[in-house]
Amino acid sequence: MESGFGFGSLWSGGLIYVLPFLFVLTIIVFFHELGHYLVARWCGIRSLAFSVGFGPEIIGFNDKHGTRWKLSAIPLGGYVKFLGDENAASTPDRGAVDQMSAEEKREAFPTASVSRRAATVAAGPLANFILSIVIFACVAYVNGRTVADPIVASVVEGSPAAAAGFAAGDRIVSMDGEPVTYFSDLQNYVTGHGEQPITVTVDRGGREIDLDVTPKIEARDDGFGKTYNVPIIGLVADAESSSFRTESLGPVAAVGYGVEQTWFVTTRTVDFIGQVITGRQSADQIGGPIRIAQVSGEVSNFGIGALLNLAALLSVSIGLLNLLPIPMLDGGHLLFYAFEAVRGRPLSEQVQEVGFRIGLALVMMLMVFAFWNDLSGLGGA
Template sequence: MEFFTSFFSTDSLLVGTIIPFLFVLTVVVFVHEMGHYLVGRWCGIGVKAFSIGFGPELFGFTDRRGTRWKLSAIPLGGYVKFTGDMSASSQPDPEATEHLTAEELKVAFHTQPVWKRAATVFAGPLFNFFLTIAVFAVMFGFYGRYVLEPSVADVQPDSPAAMAGFEPGDRFVSVDGTTVRTFGDVQRLVSGRAGDELTFVVRRGEQEVELVARPRVSEQKDALGNTVKLGVIGVVTDETVGQPRLIEYGPLESVGEAVRETGYAIYRTGQFLKRFVAGREDRCQLGGPVRIADMAGKAAQLGFEWLVQLVALLSVGIGILNLLPIPPLDGGHLVFYAIEAVMRRPVSERVMDAVYRVGLFAVLAFMGFVFWNDLFGC
């Protein structure tokens, strides 16, 4: 009984980590693949299989259209296999195409106009962004948002802000040309720009003053207890100056705010990847399945709403990664379709196969890199 209780307690590996991890990953993968499926069906493309996970099938069923819906053994992704595909990466299968009936050829993926194929491929990442918008909209609608005025209560000694000439009482107007409404806006714009020279416009009394500061890296703990490295300039606010307040949103307002929040998440993720490639971000900030599982467990302990927020943020990341122009990711397919649209003919099978091999190696190398980070590197 003690073993049974400990095995199924919220602190156990199964309930405390594995189940939250599978929940987060399954929701994100299901929505991504459902985007491919729904738009593909709307375009009249036949679907052979819809799988959550890879590898051997654990269980499933076949619907009246002939699509096999299944749950597979390796829960680290999923795929939609369209008519005429030879693999989950939607590469054409010439041998299988020869054996397709006339009816099947009409609905085969690779016999469709290029715009239908592109729309079907792009729908996966797009649905990931829709998921994030939906989650944020519900959160803003139910809970609102606490904000602080973008005013400075104190300037830390020897900080970039002190050297730039910031003073207590300054109120931020813009950061590098972007207008700010709250202190959180300032933090967001600064946090991803460590080492960059930023121009700040602040209101000081009746005047607007332009100041230039270069954020420095600071190690901090996020809400889940993870160590993150952020750019800071060394200004703080408090309740007296910041005047914290709760903003409540109606249905349409919550959607609008959710779109803005999702846009920021996309921008911040893209900014991180760009800086990472340039060697300006710490490699330990990238994690794989082990890191995600750990974060899911911590989020579940804080409450279901934290777990749902993790779903939203992971969904943005999955959407952006899939749009990278690397086969066999969705972005790689879109590059081929763009070339086909311009040249008015498909890319040759020999070239496509060679690029797919290089792309697959790059994806596997990246997966190995994040696994190493998870287990040994950081």
């Protein structure tokens, strides 16, 4: 009896998602941990291990500084283990520190100054934002930037824009006094202002007119089986009216574009988290590894540029996630260091232990919730 399971079905059913997912995640994790490692070196802190992934080591080597660089079996994160750490979460090993020589204590993480520890921890998320800027800039430098003039081709019937008096042929000049250069500027501005009233200045036949419009929230399909709520006003651009085109960017302009895009993604992500907390967005949009793998596989069909842009988006998200003030995450460590700086001494070991336990529970709950969303999405597909 023929099983029907061949290389083609294996690729379409698994590898088409797994390989792009591993490519994206490895880039993000490597640069996050590289940020920790490089700043630790700069601060005189010794790194014992640099791992991409968790669990058993697959392959690795020791460098001249005594750091074990390795690729581990479970590709869902990574860590840098410093001298004096008990585990990959940088929990201090007080017993080991007490047994260290004076020279070792000078290179140990737990005995470093608050400023050096904080700089080392903050460097991971910072590396994620830098990576995002670099990726956006490089892709834009190579492929150019697709833009469109801010000219209205049509107005959606029954939309807020129709009620406000917009007309086909209007050229958007500014939003609340902020100049608009491209149609995407209009879209980004509306997306970032929710249901707040906006004053839009348009050029209509050589005469500037102010129109007041309040976006409304609509559910949109993200193209990967999930819906999300987005503010819209109902203006449409097309290739003929708005002159869709690709503009080349020089190195400086490309970097500026990378900063602009990274800032936009950062602010929109923070806004999304706020909307989930307040109930304006559904928490079922939060995805885990399965969903990331699915999206990575789908996006890879559009080429390496699209996959790299996804990596930039995810790099920002991981950077922000790690800055949450939850023990076990970088933000939790920074919170402890802030208390230490104010008090003049570290929090007690008991308090830190309770904090790490709570942090572990919260991280595990978030992971389970994300996996549940992933599995629910698969079940509904």
